[in-house]
Amino acid sequence: MPIEVSARHLHITAEDFNFLFEKKEPSFLKKLGQNQFAAKETVELINKQKSIKKVRVVAPFRDKTQVEISVTDAINLGIKPVIRISGSLKNTPAIEIKSPRGKLRIKEGVIVAQRHLHLNSNEAKKLGLKNKDIISVLAKGKRSVLFNNVVVRVSSQYNLCVHLDSDEGNAAGIFKKGTGYLIYYCLKYPRKSAF
Amino acid sequence: MPIEVSARHLHITAEDFNFLFEKKEPSFLKKLGQNQFAAKETVELINKQKSIKKVRVVAPFRDKTQVEISVTDAINLGIKPVIRISGSLKNTPAIEIKSPRGKLRIKEGVIVAQRHLHLNSNEAKKLGLKNKDIISVLAKGKRSVLFNNVVVRVSSQYNLCVHLDSDEGNAAGIFKKGTGYLIYYCLKYPRKSAF
Numbered sequence: 001m002p003i004e005v006s007a008r009h010l011h012i013t014a015e016d017f018n019f020l021f022e023k024k025e026p027s028f029l030k031k032l033g034q035n036q037f038a039a040k041e042t043v044e045l046i047n048k049q050k051s052i053k054k055v056r057v058v059a060p061f062r063d064k065t066q067v068e069i070s071v072t073d074a075i076n077l078g079i080k081p082v083i084r085i086s087g088s089l090k091n092t093p094a095i096e097i098k099s100p101r102g103k104l105r106i107k108e109g110v111i112v113a114q115r116h117l118h119l120n121s122n123e124a125k126k127l128g129l130k131n132k133d134i135i136s137v138l139a140k141g142k143r144s145v146l147f148n149n150v151v152v153r154v155s156s157q158y159n160l161c162v163h164l165d166s167d168e169g170n171a172a173g174i175f176k177k178g179t180g181y182l183i184y185y186c187l188k189y190p191r192k193s194a195f
Numbered sequence: 196m197p198i199e200v201s202a203r204h205l206h207i208t209a210e211d212f213n214f215l216f217e218k219k220e221p222s223f224l225k226k227l228g229q230n231q232f233a234a235k236e237t238v239e240l241i242n243k244q245k246s247i248k249k250v251r252v253v254a255p256f257r258d259k260t261q262v263e264i265s266v267t268d269a270i271n272l273g274i275k276p277v278i279r280i281s282g283s284l285k286n287t288p289a290i291e292i293k294s295p296r297g298k299l300r301i302k303e304g305v306i307v308a309q310r311h312l313h314l315n316s317n318e319a320k321k322l323g324l325k326n327k328d329i330i331s332v333l334a335k336g337k338r339s340v341l342f343n344n345v346v347v348r349v350s351s352q353y354n355l356c357v358h359l360d361s362d363e364g365n366a367a368g369i370f371k372k373g374t375g376y377l378i379y380y381c382l383k384y385p386r387k388s389a390f
Contacts, residue, residue: 071365072267083337083368114337136341142278142309145366146331146341170266171340171366173278 001137003162003178004033005169006113008055008069010043010097011062011086016106017041020099026059034118035157036060045069046096046103047077062087067095067110070165074112084111085151113165116151118158127182130154136183137162143173146183196332198357198373199228200364201308203250203264205238205292206257206281211301212236215294221254229313230352231255240264241291241298242272259284262292262305265360269307279306280346308360311346313353322377325349331378332357338368341378 018024026039039057045067052073066089074081079093093110096103117135124130133152139145150162162180169175213219221234234252240262247268261284269276274288288305291298312330319325328347334340342363357375364370 071368072361075365081365142344144343146343148339148341149337165366166267167362167365170270170276170362171360173266 001117001160001162001180001182003137003139003164003169003174003180005164005166005174005176005178006068007166008045008052008067008073009038009058010055011058011064011066011068013063013065014061016065016097016104017057017061020097020102020104022101026057028059029056032058033159033161041099044098045073045077046098047079050077051098052077064089065097065104065106065109067097067106068113068165069110070167071112072167074110079110081112082110083114085114085116085153086111113163114151115147115149115162115164115168116153117160117162118153118155119160120156120158121154123160124152124154128184137180138183139172139174139178139180141173143171145172147172147180196312196355196357196375196377198332198334198359198364198369198375200359200361200369200371200373201263202361203240203247203262203268204233204253205250206253206259206261206263208258208260209256211260211292211299212252212256215292215297215299217296221252223254224251227253228354228356236294239293240268240272241293242274245272246293247272257282260292260299260301260304262290262301263308263360264305265362266307267362269305274305276307277305278309280309280311280348281306308358309346310342310344310357310359310363311348312355312357313348313350314355315351315353316349318355319347319349323379332375333378334367334369334373334375336368338366340367342367342375 029040030038041057042054045052071081082092089109092108095110129152131154137147224235225233236252237249240247266276277287284304287303290305324347326349332342
């Protein structure tokens with residue numbers, strides 16, 4: 001299965017985008033998977049005295065503004081890393097989001113994305129998977145890693161791709177793109193019989 | 196098995212230490228595993244315009260000066276990440292090492308440490324392992340990961356502990372210390388029969 005490593009990025013509501021950039025639509029920079037695109041617009045993430053610059057906006061708009069960072073980023077920002085699936089933002093950390101034109105504070109919405117597999121229902125059927133299944137994904141090579149607890153996410157908008165964050169990519173020696181192998185059974189965690 | 200996450204650090208020769216700090220011995224800060232200690236002395240790592248400050252010296256002295264960083268650090272420094280076991284420095288990247296008193300350029304010696312298990316010969320015997328064996332180590336929990344290609348390193352100086360770098364720790368949700376499970380057989384890579 002194809003693997004993509006997601007760098008830190010920002011999903012944003014139309015309202016928050018309009019506040020931060022005083023325009024209606026993000027400018028297209030680059031096509032991404034899953035019917036999304038990277039925008040030309042970037043923001044700075046600020047927590048107290050710490051900040052990370054040039055964090056890219058990913059379009060299209062979402063219902064809630066959501067910041068996706070790695071655990072390394074969370075440590076650098078002094079924020080507790082909270083592992084969540086996209087959209088599950090209740091009781092996640094707050095942050096300040098700064099653009100050249102303004103500064104916005106979101107009360108919650110900072111997550112470290114739980115590793116996941118995107119695919120559409122045809123692909124899911126072929127692989128015998130359904131939405132919310134938990135699988136494992138093997139990355140081979142010198143830094144071979146088996147990622148457990150990979151959440152399956154099925155949608156007509158999706159195409160087959162495993163998403164890791166940058167810590168996970170670096171730990172497995174995968175830069176931007178790589179290949180993984182679906183493991184249905186071997187060390188799906190928890191698997192009481194194995195231990 | 197206990198797991199420890201190693202932050203970036205510097206092993207140093209007596210000669211290089213003396214050049215950088217104009218003293219004979221590192222000052223004791225904190226005991227580490229494997230009969231080592233963290234020194235009070237820190238350095239700055241510099242590559243072209245990029246740098247990382249406050250990189251700790253680990254004592255006692257080594258035969259060669261060696262800088263251990265994570266893949267994230269390598270990317271931040273603009274250096275190619277080269278995965279090696281400790282001491283295997285041939286054709287590894289160069290770097291500048293700066294102290295308050297001087298600046299040193301090493302022609303090679305920057306590595307990303309290959310994940311490894313330290314243990315002494317009694318522990319190795321009990322576990323049926325020998326030096327240079329390759330094992331896998333399972334970290335459980337929400338970010339459960341099976342680390343393959345973990346090198347076994349046996350020495351009378353060692354005590355049982357798995358060493359990961361900070362990317363690997365972050366990818367597995369392990370901060371500083373954690374627990375892993377020795378997997379002898381399941382997905383030892385490469386294992387032709389499994390794929």
